[in-house]
Amino acid sequence: MKRNWEGVVLKVMGAKDFTLEVTGSEEITPDFLRVHVRDGGLLERSGIHPTMWIRLWFNDSGKAHQRAYTLVNASPADGTFSMDFAMHHGVAADWARSVQPGDTIDATVQGSSFTFPQPAPRRTWIVGDPASIPAINSLLDERGRVAAGAAPVTAWLEYQHDADPSLEVRTSDSDVVTWIPRKRDGAALVEEVCAALTADTVSVGDDFFWIACEASSTRAIVKHLRKDLGVNKHRIDALGYWRV
Ligand SMILES: Cc1cc2nc3c(=O)[nH]c(=O)nc-3n(C[C@H](O)[C@H](O)[C@H](O)COP(=O)(O)OP(=O)(O)OC[C@H]3O[C@@H](n4cnc5c(N)ncnc54)[C@H](O)[C@@H]3O)c2cc1C
Structure with missing residues (x-):
């Protein structure tokens, strides 16, 4: 699957690419699914921070379709994390609905950062x-x-x-x-x-x-x-x- 100009720009910006392997999925509610993955070395190389998100590359009839998803329950020691998918009709949501253990998906780390403000906000x-x-x-x-x-x-x-x-x-x-x-x-x-x-x-x-x-x-x-x-x-x- 060929990535479009977004892939080129991300590479120039020093983005890191990984391949995730699905190990399972679960229904949190009928409209909110959790997909578990092995991280392909992502956590070790990129570290983790609060609200951390990655870019997933979905296959949309041969065209790359990039969407952002947030890491859930990341375990650097195990090299695993999960992602929660809010359901609607879209390529990413449809992928989560039908994904099987052993499926793989490419991921890019670029652009995510967050630090909780210090001193602590009043509200x-x-x-x-x-x-x-x-x-x-x-x-x-x-x-x-x-x-x-x-x-x-x-x-x-x-x-x-x-x-x-x-x-x-x-x-x-x-x-x-x-x-x-x-x-x-x-x-x-x-x-x-x-x-x-x-x-x-x-x-x-x-x-x-x-x-x-x-x-x-x-x-x-x-x-x-x-x-x-x-x-x-x-x-x-x-x-x-x-x-x-
Ligand atoms: C930094 C970041 C982190 C994110 N983390 C998560 C995450 O952890 N979990 C998660 O579920 N989403 C997350 N999102 C949102 C997700 O990337 C978008 O919902 C994305 O558009 C889904 O892609 P798609 O291919 O399924 O649908 P698209 O092709 O983008 O859209 C198809 C149709 O679905 C509608 N649609 C898309 N997303 C939603 C939605 N969330 N609710 C209702 N209708 C929608 C669109 O309006 C359109 O009509 C994140 C977005 C960003 C920017």
Whole structure:
């Protein structure tokens, strides 16, 4: 399978390539599948960090189709990790639905980085959905390690499937999570989040914002933070995780 210009650019940027071997898969909910892989040396060479994601190269009728997925339960000692797939109709999701032990898939490591802010933020505001729950959980785990008992989280998670709100979110007692059904192409989420993030509730200099939902919703929320509230871009970590 020939990679397009993206593959060339990534190579120039020093990307590292690996081949992952599937060892099994499990259904977390009917709309959220976990695929287990042997890492082909990826963890040893690349290390791991919270919210770490990799680029997987799917075969779309002979054409390379690159999509990002987040590492779950990475074990450098065993050379294994898993990836959670939020289900929809797409090449990557379809691959996860039909994958068999022994199948392989190419992966590239390039572009992922994250460090939990220090000193710990006064509050951490998170906006996501099932696609970003693996990253959110690793961020929450990291918060527990580097800022135990601090940086309480307020999170909004958009969902499209009835079982989504049953997905594990590793919050602590001081955190608040609100699940919002996806309505009006994401406008319901954006309106609720922007109405809650105001000059009265947010500390522009001391809070941290982690936003990873649909691309246009992500953009709208970041615009509100930057333009309406004047939040410095260094206090925002935002990336559209998928697009309509
Ligand atoms: C840094 C990063 C990390 C990510 N980590 C994960 C992860 O761990 N788990 C995960 O599930 N996703 C993750 N994603 C999102 C994933 O890469 C996208 O959902 C991707 O578009 C799926 O590719 P696809 O080939 O299945 O569908 P595409 O060909 O991209 O899209 C096909 C159709 O499905 C729709 N669609 C795509 N993704 C979604 C979605 N998540 N929800 C609803 N509809 C969708 C599209 O709008 C389109 O109509 C991550 C994205 C980024 C940027």
